[in-house]
Amino acid sequence: MRILATYNIKGGVGKTATAVNLAYLASLAGNRTLIWDLDPQGAASFYFRIKPKIKGGGEKLVRGDLDLDARIKGTDFEGLDLLPADFSYRNLDLELDKAKKPLKQISRILKPLAEDYDLLMIDCAPSISLVSESVFRAADALLVPTIPTPLSLRTLLQLLKALDASGCKRLGVFPFFCMVDRRRSLHRGTADLAGEIPIPFLETEIPYSSLVEQMGARRAPLHTFARRSKPALAYEALLDEIREWFREGRGYFTKG
Amino acid sequence: MSVFVLKSGASADEVLKGLGEVHSLSVGRRAWETLTYRDTFDWRLHRGGVTLTTSGAGRNTRLAATPPHGGTLRARAPKMPAFASEIPPGPLQEIVHLLAGTRRLLHKGKARWLTLPAAVLNEDEKTVARICFREGTALPADSGDPIEMPIRLEIIPIKGYTKEERSVRRFIRKNFDLEEEHRSEVAAVFAALGVHPGDYTSSFRLELDPTLSAIEASRRVHEKLFGSMLANQEGLLADWDMEFLHDFRVAIRRARSAASQLKDVFPPIAVEDLRRELRWLGRKTGPARDMDVYLFRIPGYRESLPEGADKDLEPLVRLLREKKKKELGMLRRCLRSARHRRLVKDWAVFIDGRKLGEDPGPEAHRPIAAVASERIWQAFEKVIRKGGDIGPQTPAKALHRLRLDCKKLRYLISFFRSLYPAEELDSITQELKSLQKHLGEFNDLQVQQEALRRFAEELMETKRGPPATLLAMGQLLGQLEAAQAGERAMFHQHFSQFARPANRKRFRALFGPRPSAPPDREEESA
Numbered sequence: 098m099r100i101l102a103t104y105n106i107k108g109g110v111g112k113t114a115t116a117v118n119l120a121y122l123a124s125l126a127g128n129r130t131l132i133w134d135l136d137p138q139g140a141a142s143f144y145f146r147i148k149p150k151i152k153g154g155g156e157k158l159v160r161g162d163l164d165l166d167a168r169i170k171g172t173d174f175e176g177l178d179l180l181p182a183d184f185s186y187r188n189l190d191l192e193l194d195k196a197k198k199p200l201k202q203i204s205r206i207l208k209p210l211a212e213d214y215d216l217l218m219i220d221c222a223p224s225i226s227l228v229s230e231s232v233f234r235a236a237d238a239l240l241v242p243t244i245p246t247p248l249s250l251r252t253l254l255q256l257l258k259a260l261d262a263s264g265c266k267r268l269g270v271f272p273f274f275c276m277v278d279r280r281r282s283l284h285r286g287t288a289d290l291a292g293e294i295p296i297p298f299l300e301t302e303i304p305y306s307s308l309v310e311q312m313g314a315r316r317a318p319l320h321t322f323a324r325r326s327k328p329a330l331a332y333e334a335l336l337d338e339i340r341e342w343f344r345e346g347r348g349y350f351t352k353g
Numbered sequence: 354m355s356v357f358v359l360k361s362g363a364s365a366d367e368v369l370k371g372l373g374e375v376h377s378l379s380v381g382r383r384a385w386e387t388l389t390y391r392d393t394f395d396w397r398l399h400r401g402g403v404t405l406t407t408s409g410a411g412r413n414t415r416l417a418a419t420p421p422h423g424g425t426l427r428a429r430a431p432k433m434p435a436f437a438s439e440i441p442p443g444p445l446q447e448i449v450h451l452l453a454g455t456r457r458l459l460h461k462g463k464a465r466w467l468t469l470p471a472a473v474l475n476e477d478e479k480t481v482a483r484i485c486f487r488e489g490t491a492l493p494a495d496s497g498d499p500i501e502m503p504i505r506l507e508i509i510p511i512k513g514y515t516k517e518e519r520s521v522r523r524f525i526r527k528n529f530d531l532e533e534e535h536r537s538e539v540a541a542v543f544a545a546l547g548v549h550p551g552d553y554t555s556s557f558r559l560e561l562d563p564t565l566s567a568i569e570a571s572r573r574v575h576e577k578l579f580g581s582m583l584a585n586q587e588g589l590l591a592d593w594d595m596e597f598l599h600d601f602r603v604a605i606r607r608a609r610s611a612a613s614q615l616k617d618v619f620p621p622i623a624v625e626d627l628r629r630e631l632r633w634l635g636r637k638t639g640p641a642r643d644m645d646v647y648l649f650r651i652p653g654y655r656e657s658l659p660e661g662a663d664k665d666l667e668p669l670v671r672l673l674r675e676k677k678k679k680e681l682g683m684l685r686r687c688l689r690s691a692r693h694r695r696l697v698k699d700w701a702v703f704i705d706g707r708k709l710g711e712d713p714g715p716e717a718h719r720p721i722a723a724v725a726s727e728r729i730w731q732a733f734e735k736v737i738r739k740g741g742d743i744g745p746q747t748p749a750k751a752l753h754r755l756r757l758d759c760k761k762l763r764y765l766i767s768f769f770r771s772l773y774p775a776e777e778l779d780s781i782t783q784e785l786k787s788l789q790k791h792l793g794e795f796n797d798l799q800v801q802q803e804a805l806r807r808f809a810e811e812l813m814e815t816k817r818g819p820p821a822t823l824l825a826m827g828q829l830l831g832q833l834e835a836a837q838a839g840e841r842a843m844f845h846q847h848f849s850q851f852a853r854p855a856n857r858k859r860f861r862a863l864f865g866p867r868p869s870a871p872p873d874r875e876e877e878s879a
Binding site: 128170171316 | 422424425426427428443444445472477478479480511512513514
C-alpha cells in the first residue's frame with residue numbers, strides 16, 4: 098500500500114481538494130483507495146457526505162484500541178473508501194503523547210490495512226504537531242500544495258527545516274503550485290521564485306477555479322461534475338506526474 | 354452482495370415504486386450493453402477467479418475484469434485485444450496477463466444486458482446501498498435464438514452501512530416475489546448457453562476404479578487423449594496461439610506412449626496400426642511446433658545479446674516466420690488428408706471398444722491397478738538403469754534417450770494417478786519433474802544449437818543473412834554451448850538426487866512388486 102499525505106503547515110491551500118480529487122482519480126484507474134480524513138474540520142468527509150464521526154472516538158482509534166476496518170465507510174464511488182474525521186482529532190497530540198513510541202503510532206495502526214488497499218491518501222490538518230510527525234513516519238511522500246505567494250513559499254521552507262530537524266525516515270516531499278491565478282502578478286512572480294526553493298516542484302499546476310470551490314456545494318469530487326474542466330485535467334496530470342516521479346525515483350526525498 | 358431473480362410477472366419498476374415509498378432513491382438511467390465473456394481455451398481466467406468481458410468495438414473497445422478480491426477493473430483499448438499483451442498497461446492488463454500468459458483471449462459467451470441502477474440515499478443524500486436490475490439475454494454463438502434470462506436484482510452493500518443494506522434487503526424480500534440466486538452473472542450466462550467453464554485443461558485427469566479391467570481402463574485413457582487431440586484441432590488450424598499445437602502434440606505423444614506401454618492389453622494388430630499412425634501424425638506436427646518454439650525464444654535471444662546487436666536478428670525472425678507459415682500450411686494439409694481422416698476414424702473405432710474384445714491382448718482382463726503398477730515400476734527401473742550407465746564421457750544421445758524414458762514414466766503415472774494416494778504421488782512426481790527439467794534443458798540447448806547452425810547456413814546460402822546477423826547468431830551459439838556444458842556437468846547431481854535410496858523406496862512402496870504371500874502355517878507344519 099502506497100501512503101501519500103496532503104500536507105501544508107498553512108491552511109486553505111487546497112489540501113483537501115487535492116486529496117479528494119487524486120484519491121477519486123486513483124480509484125477510477127482501478128486502485129483500491131482509502132482516504133483518511135485526519136483533519137478535525139472533516140472537510141474530506143463532508144465532500145463525500147459522510148458524517149465526521151468515529152464510533153468509539155478518534156482517540157481510541159489512534160491508540161489502536163478500535164478495529165480500524167470497521168470504522169471505514171464506503172463512498173459513493175467504487176473502490177474508494179474513507180476513514181472519517183472525528184472532532185476529537187483535535188486532541189490527538191495529547192493521545193499520541195501517551196503512547197509508547199508516539200512517532201510510530203500511525204504506522205502501527207495502519208499496518209492491518211496494507212493488504213486491503215493499494216493507496217492510502219491522508220488529508221492532514223495544517224500545523225506541525227506530533228500527529229503530523231507521526232504521519233511523516235508512515236507516509237511514502239508528502240504532497241504539498243503551495244499557493245504561489247511568498248508567504249506560502251516561506252512555510253514550505255519551514256517544513257523542510259522541520260523535516261531536517263526531525264530526522265524522519267526516507268520521505269518524498271513533492272510540492273506543487275495550487276490555486277494558481279496567472280492573471281495576478283503576485284502569482285506570476287512567485288512561481289518564478291520557486292527556483293529559490295532547494296527542492297524540485299512537480300511541473301503540474303492546479304489553476305484557481307471556482308469549480309474547485311463548487312465541490313463543497315455539490316459535495317462531490319470535481320470530475321463527477323466537471324470532467325473536462327481545466328482544474329480536472331490538471332489533477333489528472335498531477336496524478337500522472339506523481340506516478341512518474343515514483344517510477345523514476347525523481348523528486349526530493351529526505352535522507353532517512 | 355446479495356442477488357435475487359424476480360419471479361415471473363414482477364418488474365423492476367414495481368420493485369422501485371414499492372421501495373421508493375419507504376426509502377429515498379436516486380434512480381439511474383436504463384442502459385443497454387452487449388458483453389462478450391472472454392477466456393483462454395483452457396479457462397485460465399476462470400480458474401484464477403477472474404471474469405473478463407469486452408464490449409464495444411474498434412477504437413471504442415472497453416474491457417472489464419473482476420478480480421478475486423472484488424471490485425471491477427476497467428480499461429479501454431484501441432482495438433479488440435486478442436492477447437493480454439495487446440491490452441493497454443494497467444491493473445487490468447496485469448491481472449489478465451498474469452493468468453492468461455500468451456494464450457489467446459477467446460469468445461466464450463455473449464449476452465445483452467439492460468441495466469437499471471438505483472441508489473438508496475440517507476438524509477445527507479449519501480448512497481448507503483445500491484440496487485441494480487440486470488435483464489439479460491444470452492446470445493448463442495451459432496446465431497441460434499436468443500435466450501431470455503430471469504431479471505437479476507443485485508443488492509450491493511456499501512462498506513460501513515450494513516444496517517441500511519439489511520433493511521433494504523428485508524423490505525424487498527418481504528414484499529416481492531423473488532428467489533435467491535447463488536450463481537454469478539457469468540455462470541448464469543454460461544448455463545443458459547450450455548457452456549461448461551473449466552471443461553478443458555491441458556493436464557491429464559481421469560478417475561479410474563482399481564478393479565477395472567486393464568483393457569477398459571486403457572480404453573478410457575485413449576478416449577480422453579482422443580478428445581484432447583480433437584479439442585485442440587480447431588485452434589491449431591486457425592493458429593489462435595501456439596499452445597493448441599503443443600497440446601495437440603502432447604495428446605498424440607501420450608497416446609503413442611499409452612499404446613506402446615500398454616500394448617499387451619490391446620489386440621496386437623489394432624494397437625500396432627494405431628502406434629504407426631500416431632507416430633506419423635506426431636512427426637508431421639514437429640516442424641511447425643519447432644518454429645513456434647524458435648519464435649518464442651527470440652525475445653530471450655535479443656536480451657542475451659549486447660545492446661544494439663539485438664536488431665541483427667531480424668533476418669532470422671523473418672526466416673522463422675516464413676518457415677512457420679510454410680510448415681503450418683503443410684500441417685493443415687496433413688490434417689485434411691485422407692490418411693488423417695482415416696486415423697481419426699480408426700482411433701474412434703478403437704476407443705469405441707466394441708472391437709477391442711475380438712482379439713484381446715494377454716493382459717486385457719487383469720485389474721488395472723496391478724498392470725499399472727507393473728508398467729510404472731518397469732519404466733522406473735529402466736530410468737534408474739539407463740541413468741546409472743551415463744558417465745562424464747557418454748554421448749549426448751544417451752541423455753536424450755533417458756529424457757524420453759522419463760517422459761514415458763511420467764505419462765504412465767499421470768494416466769493412472771487416481772489409483773494411488775495423491776500426496777505420495779505428488780511428491781514423487783515432483784522428484785521426476787525436477788530430473789525431467791534438467792534433461793529437458795540439456796536437450797533443448799542441444800536442439801537450439803543445431804537449429805541455429807542450420808538457419809545460419811540457410812541464411813548464408815540464400816544470401817539473406819548479413820554478417821551482423823551471422824555474428825549475432827555465432828554469439829548465441831557460444832552462449833548456448835556454455836550453458837549446455839554447465840547442464841552436462843550437473844547431470845550426475847540431478848540424477849543421484851532422483852535415484853537416491855529414499856526415492857527408490859518411495860517408488861517401490863507405491864509400484865514395486867508385492868512380496869508373495871507367506872505359506873500357510875498349517876501347510877508348513879504338515
